[in-house]
Amino acid sequence: MVRNRTIVLVGKGRLGKALANSLRGHAHLRTTGGRVLAQHPKRLTQTSCTWILAVRDGALDGLVRAIAPVLVPGDVVLHLAGALGPEVLRPAQHSKASIGSFHPNFAVAENHPSAQVRLTGFLFEGDRAALSEARRIAKLTGSRVAVATHVDRARYHGAAALMATGAVALAQGATALFSTAFTPPPNEAWIRAATSSLLASVASNVARVGAFNALASPLMRDDTDTVARHLNAMNTTPEARALYKAALAVVLETLETHKTVRPETIQTARTLLQT
Numbered sequence: 001m002v003r004n005r006t007i008v009l010v011g012k013g014r015l016g017k018a019l020a021n022s023l024r025g026h027a028h029l030r031t032t033g034g035r036v037l038a039q040h041p042k043r044l045t046q047t048s049c050t051w052i053l054a055v056r057d058g059a060l061d062g063l064v065r066a067i068a069p070v071l072v073p074g075d076v077v078l079h080l081a082g083a084l085g086p087e088v089l090r091p092a093q094h095s096k097a098s099i100g101s102f103h104p105n106f107a108v109a110e111n112h113p114s115a116q117v118r119l120t121g122f123l124f125e126g127d128r129a130a131l132s133e134a135r136r137i138a139k140l141t142g143s144r145v146a147v148a149t150h151v152d153r154a155r156y157h158g159a160a161a162l163m164a165t166g167a168v169a170l171a172q173g174a175t176a177l178f179s180t181a182f183t184p185p186p187n188e189a190w191i192r193a194a195t196s197s198l199l200a201s202v203a204s205n206v207a208r209v210g211a212f213n214a215l216a217s218p219l220m221r222d223d224t225d226t227v228a229r230h231l232n233a234m235n236t237t238p239e240a241r242a243l244y245k246a247a248l249a250v251v252l253e254t255l256e257t258h259k260t261v262r263p264e265t266i267q268t269a270r271t272l273l274q275t
């Protein structure tokens with residue numbers, strides 16, 4: 001693949017803008033709106049190029065059918081939807097383009113002008129020529145690529161959603177508890193700083209040692225009294241309590257497997273889960 005071939009990023013939504021910000025200055029980049037291109041399909045460069053379709057999942061089929069007539073051999077067409085494989089891009093393959101599903105495990109929550117996609121794990125599934133471009137683009141964002149030949153999309157995308165949505169749910173639960181835990185009550189800025197620093201420090205631990213070794217819990221000191229007090233204090237916040245218990249159940253499995261705490265600790269904690 002030519003190192004400086006043009007990347008045409010289609011879609012000015014959350015991920016499209018963030019990916020464009022990461023690639024700008026590092027690649028020969030053109031951007032265009034998704035709906036505009038679907039209605040008026042045209043090439044943005046006369047030489048073969050790499051199209052990244054950053055549009056909502058439901059719009060991919062219509063968009064790829066619309067641009068198929070303007071594709072040329074040597075073009076690469078990638079989409080970013082984790083829930084969909086490369087099949088949705090078949091019309092592009094019929095136009096002799098290479099295709100690939102190229103999903104970043106990265107959450108962009110808002111259409112923020114300076115958001116960037118950085119240091120993530122992309123999953124690629126598709127043609128060899130498309131893989132070469134996927135690798136080049138991932139490298140430009142400091143990211144890694146895993147290459148799959150078969151993907152259980154529901155399981156894979158479920159994992160990404162568990163992480164992205166679950167972490168937000170945990171932050172919401174902690175926010176509810178922090179805001180009623182002391183007087184005078186904390187302001188919004190303090191709560192954001194406290195919850196985000198906890199998330200960021202956990203993220204850094206996971207990056208360094210992996211999810212199973214990143215655990216920090218009173219149970220690791222065989223302290224079940226503290227866990228009992230936590231659960232008791234959460235009686236008035238049932239959603240936070242349900243999250244806490246779900247997390248505790250998973251953590252107990254890990255602790256039991258690794259045999260790092262006393263068996264009585266596990267037993268007492270399991271009893272607490274029934275409360």
Ligand SMILES: NC(=O)c1ccc[n+]([C@@H]2O[C@H](COP(=O)([O-])OP(=O)(O)OC[C@H]3O[C@@H](n4cnc5c(N)ncnc54)[C@H](OP(=O)(O)O)[C@@H]3O)[C@@H](O)[C@H]2O)c1
Pocket residue numbers: 010011012013014015016032033034035036038054055056057059062063080081082083103104105106107108109
């Ligand atoms: N946001 C994330 O955290 C995230 C993470 C990983 C993967 N993804 C994937 O990235 C893709 C884009 O997601 P997003 O979060 O950026 O969505 P988004 O913010 O809702 O933006 C989607 C864009 O789709 C385009 N669009 C809507 N209807 C269209 C149509 N009928 N024809 C052509 N284009 C149309 C629009 O582009 P224009 O405004 O330019 O017309 C819109 O801005 C999706 O496949 C999603 O699954 C998102």
